[in-house]
Amino acid sequence: MIVRKIKPEEVKRTEELFSVSFDSSYSNEETPMKLYQKYIDAPESREQEHCLERFAAFEDDDTTMMSCFIVQPFEIRFDGHKEKMNGIGGVATLPQYRKRGGIRACFASALPYMYEQGAAFSYLYPFSTAYYRKFGYEICCKRHLYRISLPHIPAYPTSGTCYLLEEATKADAMKDILYIYRKWLEKYNMMVEDADYDYRFIETASPFKDQVFTYVYRSDKGEALGLMTFKCDTSPEHRLIECSRLFYINNEGLQGLLTLAKSYAADYRHIRFSLPVDMPLEQVLPEWSMGAVSCDSIPNGMVRVIDVKKALQDAQYIGDGGLSLEISDPFIPQNNGVFTINFRNGICEELAMGKGTPDIVLPISAFSALIAGGYDTSTVPLWEGVSVYGDMADISKVFYKKAVHIATYF
Incomplete structure (x- = not known):
């Protein structure tokens, strides 16, 4: 077995491995080198910009790729400091090469490499916590996954308003969303300093076409206090507002967002979203019985100190x-x-x-x-x-x- 970082012409192969490993459709007719050049010239994500930061295990011919993952560079907050963190993602092994130790061999090469590159931490989202503990990772924090009955949301006395992220509001939304996110960045260890392309969802937002809605809540003084992005599940068995992001600065921000969600009660039953564990909702939602609220505690990734x-x-x-x-x-x-x-x-x-x-x-x-x-x-x-x-x-x-x-x- 040979383990090394990939070459430009092997980027496409890593994406094919991921597709097979996770049963996800992948169709890209571009040649390997054309795809690589596209990522380098105009990256649309952190993964594309750092597409060569992948470790792979090969057969002894140094050509047949068996396993791979990407080591993406991030900057996080830790106890008031900015630290380098490497996020592990795209972990994939072709089925015929599983149980051959390919990923373990990649970690054996990648972890010392991260140290040499000056990283203080590494982070990943595991398919198995027991498996990644072998490499020094441990559950870092948890999140609370809430499912709230819309009719049970109180009528809060909020005086602010929500606006929809659309073409006419993109400039304001960029400013407001950055403001809200940075409040969380200053508060929590492990929060990521996002790059420009992490906010591309603002530039490309097309709610009427995609049916993905981002709302920002502002107080009556014009301060941005909360935001949420969601898609509505219209299936009869669910009728659910599914949030992919929800951030708020204070109780008014949360109450403003929940008030907006409650306005969907005629057509939908519940809203679902995640929050940090230090943001309990017991004092915000008076009714927790009869299925009004459910709350699950879920591990939110694994951390490893590199240095x-x-x-x-x-x-x-x-x-x-x-x-x-x-x-x-x-x-x-x-x-x-x-x-x-x-x-x-x-x-x-x-x-x-x-x-x-x-x-x-x-x-x-x-x-x-x-x-x-x-x-x-x-x-x-x-x-x-x-x-x-x-x-x-x-x-x-x-x-x-x-x-x-x-x-x-x-």
């Missing part, structure tokens, strides 16, 4: 203190060892590697989820592979629950 030293240097701590951590990482040798940190006023003042006695021993997967802030201190002793030798009061200054959410899918 332990970088993560520890930039992490936000509680008060003053210090801790020694022994980390084990089977894929990135630079992450193995005992890291001793000293911090003051929540900021790392000194970080050293050595062979001292650790206060806590962690595999890279547990360290990744804990330093990202996905879990409370009380969970630390419960993690597989974690051994605690020091004082939990000291550990609680390093590992504690933070606001964590990611809203970009790749």
Whole structure:
């Protein structure tokens, strides 16, 4: 087996692998090199712009591609810092080559590469959490998936208005949507700094043709407070407003959007959308019985620290203190060892590697989820592979629950 980054003429083949692996139709008559040139000259997505950032496993002939995935570069927020993050996507193996270790071999090459490229974190959306834990990834955060009966939405006393994203409002919508998204960006660890093409949905919006609707809610003072994008499922068994994005800044923003949704109650039964777990709706929706509201807690991807030293240097701590951590990482040798940190006023003042006695021993997967802030201190002793030798009061200054959410899918 040969593992390497792909060549320009192999971009099309990776898309064909994905099509077969995930039973999705793919029809592209362009030659491999013409397709590659199209992506490079005028990329319409992050994946197209970085189409060569793919690792693939080949037969020994170095031609027959068996498995592949893309390593997309992102910039995320982590404890007030901007960090480089690599998002793993397009993981695919042709059926006849499954169980041959192709993806594992790709990770063995890609993870050290990410470290060399200066990434602090990596993130992915798993088909199997158990599988990706083998490579050091761990569930980072969860989201709440709500399904709300439209007639049970109260009549909120909102004084603002919603407007539809259409040709005449695109300039205002671009400004308002960026404003709302940046509020979330400032609040949550792991939120992605979107690029221009991530907002192409604004430029290309055609609600009357596509029946995909984006509404922005503004207060009576003109401040953008919420937005949602949705498509209506008209099937008799559903009659559902399905939201692909919903962001709001405060209760008025949420109530304004729900008021708009309620206006569909004559034709539809429910609205469905996802929110971060720290945005509970119990105080916004008075009725939760008789099927008025359902709420499911769903894992929202898996995180992995690529550079332990970088993560520890930039992490936000509680008060003053210090801790020694022994980390084990089977894929990135630079992450193995005992890291001793000293911090003051929540900021790392000194970080050293050595062979001292650790206060806590962690595999890279547990360290990744804990330093990202996905879990409370009380969970630390419960993690597989974690051994605690020091004082939990000291550990609680390093590992504690933070606001964590990611809203970009790749």
